[in-house]
Amino acid sequence: MAGIDVAALSTVYPNGVRAVDGLDLHINDGEFFALLGPSGCGKTTLLRTIAGLEQASEGTVGIGDRDVTRLEPGKRNVAMVFQDYALFPHMTVAENIAYPLRVRHESREKRRTVAEETSAELSLAQYLDRRPGQLSGGQQQRVALARAIAMNADVLLLDEPLSNLDARLRLEARTFLKRLQRELKLTTVFVTHDQAEALALADRIAVLESGHLRQLGTPREVFQRPADTFVANFIGSTPMNLLDGMVKSGHIQAVGARLPLPLGLNRVDGPITLGIRPEYLTLRPVEDADGITGKVSIVENLGVTALVILDCQDGIQLGVTVHEADEPSVGDTLTALPEPGRILLFDADSGTLIT
Amino acid sequence: MTVSPPVTGTAPVAKAPKPVTFGPRWLVGRIGFYVLIAVIMVFFAVPMLWLASEPFDKNPGLAAHWPQWTLHNFATTFRNPNLVPSILNSLLLCGAATLITIVLAALAAYVLSRVRIPGRDALLYVLLLLSSVVTGTAAMVPIYLMMYELGLINSILGTSVVLSGGLLPAAIFMLKDFMDGVPRSYEESARVFGASPRQVLTHIVLPIARPGLATILVWSFIQAWGNFLLPFLLLQDTGKQPAAVIIHTLQNEGGGVDLSSLPVFSLLYSIPVVVLYLLVNRRYGFRFHGGIKG
Numbered sequence: 001m002a003g004i005d006v007a008a009l010s011t012v013y014p015n016g017v018r019a020v021d022g023l024d025l026h027i028n029d030g031e032f033f034a035l036l037g038p039s040g041c042g043k044t045t046l047l048r049t050i051a052g053l054e055q056a057s058e059g060t061v062g063i064g065d066r067d068v069t070r071l072e073p074g075k076r077n078v079a080m081v082f083q084d085y086a087l088f089p090h091m092t093v094a095e096n097i098a099y100p101l102r103v104r105h106e107s108r109e110k111r112r113t114v115a116e117e118t119s120a121e122l123s124l125a126q127y128l129d130r131r132p133g134q135l136s137g138g139q140q141q142r143v144a145l146a147r148a149i150a151m152n153a154d155v156l157l158l159d160e161p162l163s164n165l166d167a168r169l170r171l172e173a174r175t176f177l178k179r180l181q182r183e184l185k186l187t188t189v190f191v192t193h194d195q196a197e198a199l200a201l202a203d204r205i206a207v208l209e210s211g212h213l214r215q216l217g218t219p220r221e222v223f224q225r226p227a228d229t230f231v232a233n234f235i236g237s238t239p240m241n242l243l244d245g246m247v248k249s250g251h252i253q254a255v256g257a258r259l260p261l262p263l264g265l266n267r268v269d270g271p272i273t274l275g276i277r278p279e280y281l282t283l284r285p286v287e288d289a290d291g292i293t294g295k296v297s298i299v300e301n302l303g304v305t306a307l308v309i310l311d312c313q314d315g316i317q318l319g320v321t322v323h324e325a326d327e328p329s330v331g332d333t334l335t336a337l338p339e340p341g342r343i344l345l346f347d348a349d350s351g352t353l354i355t
Numbered sequence: 356m357t358v359s360p361p362v363t364g365t366a367p368v369a370k371a372p373k374p375v376t377f378g379p380r381w382l383v384g385r386i387g388f389y390v391l392i393a394v395i396m397v398f399f400a401v402p403m404l405w406l407a408s409e410p411f412d413k414n415p416g417l418a419a420h421w422p423q424w425t426l427h428n429f430a431t432t433f434r435n436p437n438l439v440p441s442i443l444n445s446l447l448l449c450g451a452a453t454l455i456t457i458v459l460a461a462l463a464a465y466v467l468s469r470v471r472i473p474g475r476d477a478l479l480y481v482l483l484l485l486s487s488v489v490t491g492t493a494a495m496v497p498i499y500l501m502m503y504e505l506g507l508i509n510s511i512l513g514t515s516v517v518l519s520g521g522l523l524p525a526a527i528f529m530l531k532d533f534m535d536g537v538p539r540s541y542e543e544s545a546r547v548f549g550a551s552p553r554q555v556l557t558h559i560v561l562p563i564a565r566p567g568l569a570t571i572l573v574w575s576f577i578q579a580w581g582n583f584l585l586p587f588l589l590l591q592d593t594g595k596q597p598a599a600v601i602i603h604t605l606q607n608e609g610g611g612v613d614l615s616s617l618p619v620f621s622l623l624y625s626i627p628v629v630v631l632y633l634l635v636n637r638r639y640g641f642r643f644h645g646g647i648k649g
Binding site: 074 | 538543545548550554558563565
C-alpha cells in the first residue's frame with residue numbers, strides 16, 4: 001500500500017492535445033480518491049498515466065517512495081479495472097482472477113487457492129468455472145475487481161467502474177465498492193463523470209477540466225464551497241443557479257432583489273456572480289419576503305422533491321427545489337428566499353469563489 | 356399540456372399480408388426458377404459424383420455413371436511407386452508452407468493491427484495486390500532463377516517458403532481483421548498485471564484470434580495443396596514432387612490419361628483437405644468474418 005504523488009505532470013498525445021496539463025496531486029495512502037470531470041477533461045488519461053499505459057510527457061508519477069514515471073505498467077504494482085472490465089473471454093472466472101499470478105509463474109495450486117479465496121470475498125464462489133460471457137454485468141464487475149485484488153497491488157485504479165451497469169445495480173455496486181475499499185484499506189483512484197458517484201464514494205475529489213485541476217477537496221467542500229463557477233455548475237444533481245449581480249453599499253442586487261452580503265465579507269461595489277443551489281432556496285408568497293420573484297413555469301417531479309423553474313425578470317430562469325408537499329401550481333407568482341449563509345459569490349470575470 | 360390517453364381497441368391492426376395468388380404466371384416462374392437451380396446444382400454435383408463413383412467402377416471414364424463395383428482400380432493405383440511418396444511430399448510441403456504462413460502472418464497482423472504506421476492501409480492493399488504477382492505465372496522465371504541461385508531447386512522446404520510468400524499477404528490481410536477484433540483493453544489489462552509482450556500474445560491475443568487462425572490454417576493449406584505450377588517448376592526430382600504434380604503424370608502405356616488410376620488418385624488427393632477441414636471445424640468452428648468464409 002502506498003500513496004500516489006503526481007508532480008507537474010503533463011501527458012501530450014501525438015496530435016498535440018495536452019490531455020493532462022501540469023498537474024500536481026497527492027493521494028494519501030488508503031484513500032478513496034475520485035477524478036471527476038466532464039468527458040474529455042483528461043481524467044482517464046491521468047489514470048492511464050498513473051497506470052503507465054500512457055507516457056508522461058513532463059513531470060513525475062510516484063507510488064509510495066518509488067518514482068515510477070519511466071516504469072512499464074507491469075513493474076508499477078498497480079491493479080486496474082477497465083471500463084469494459086477487460087475480462088478474458090477464453091478463460092474461466094477462476095483463470096481470470098488468478099491471471100496476475102499466472103503472469104508471475106505461480107503454481108497451479110497457488111493460483112486456484114487465491115482464486116477461491118478472492119472469489120469467496122466477493123461472493124463469486126459458485127461461478128469459478130463459468131466464462132465471463134455467462135455472467136451478468138454486476139458479476140462481471142466483481143470478477144474484474146477480484147482479479148485486481150488478487151494481484152495484491154499497492155494501488156487500485158478504476159476507470160468508470162459503474163458506468164456499464166444499469167441504474168438499479170449501480171447503487172448496489174456503489175455501496176459494495178465503498179464497503180470493499182473500507183475493508184481492504186487499499187489506495188483507490190477512480191474516474192467518473194458522474195458527480196453523484198464521486199460525492200457518494202470518495203474521501204476526496206479532484207475536479208478536472210481540460211487537463212487542469214479545478215478543485216481538490218472532500219465531497220462536502222466541493223459541494224458547499226465550489227472553487228469556481230465551473231465546479232459549481234458541475235457538482236450537484238440540479239445545476240446551481242448562477243446569476244449576474246452587483247454589490248452595492250453592503251448588499252447584493254440581483255434579479256430585482258436585494259439580498260444581504262454573506263457575513264464577514266467586505267466587498268467594494270461592483271459586479272459579481274451570485275451562486276445559490278436550488279436546494280437552498282425556499283418559495284414564499286410575494287408579500288411575505290424580500291427574495292427573487294418570478295412566475296412558476298415548469299415543475300419537474302423528482303420524487304420526494306420537485307424542481308420548480310421560476311421565470312424571473314429579464315428572462316432569467318431560477319431553479320428551486322421544493323418538498324413534494326409544497327409543490328406550487330404553474331402560473332403562480334412566488335418569491336424565492338435563500339437560506340442564510342448559503343449564498344456564494346464568484347468574481348464576475350474570473351469566476352473564482354470570493355467568499 | 357394535454358396528452359391524449361392511448362386508444363385501446365380501435366388502434367389499426369397491422370396490415371394483413373397481401374394475399375398470394377397462385378396463378379399460372381406464378382407457377383411458370385417457380386418452375387423456371389427451380390429448373391435453373393437444378394441445372395446449376397448438376398453443374399457442381401457431377402464432378403463430385405464422378406469422384407465418388409469412378410474409383411469403384413470397372414470401366415472408369417470421364418463421365419459419371421452408376422459404377423460396376425470393383426476395388427481393382429485401387430490395386431492398380433497403389434502399384435504406382437510415386438503415389439504414396441507424393442502424398443507424403445504434399446503433406447510435408449503444405450504443412451511447412453502453412454506453418455510458415457500462419458506464424459509470420461499472425462505476428463505481422465498483430466503488429467499491423469496495433470502499431471500506427473503512416474500509410475498502413477495502403478501498404479496492406481498493395482501487399483494484397485502484389486500477392487498474386489509473387490507466385491503468379493509472370494514471376495515464375497525470376498523465382499526459378501532466384502531459387503536456382505540459392506540452390507533451393509529440388510528442396511521441399513525451399514518451395515514451401517516460396518508458397519508461403521504468395522500466401523502471406525492475403526493471410527496477413529485477413530488475420531489483421533481478426534486481430535483488430537481483440538479489444539485493446541484486454542492487452543492493456545494484461546500489461547498492467549505484468550505480462551510481457553510475449554505473454555500478452557500467447558495468453559490473450561492468439562487464443563482470442565483462434566477462429567481466425569483456424570481459418571487461415573485451412574485456407575493456406577488448401578491453397579498450397581492445390582498449387583501445381585510452383586512445385587512443378589521448383590521440384591524436378593519425381594521423388595520430391597507433391598501429389599498435385601504427380602497427378603498430371605498419370606498416363607497409360609499409350610500416353611493417354613490413365614483412367615483407372617486417376618479417379619482413385621483424385622479421391623486420395625482430396626481426402627487430406629476434407630479431413631483437415633472437418634478437424635478444424637470441429638475444434639474451433641468457423642465464423643463468417645469480413646465476407647470470407649473459412
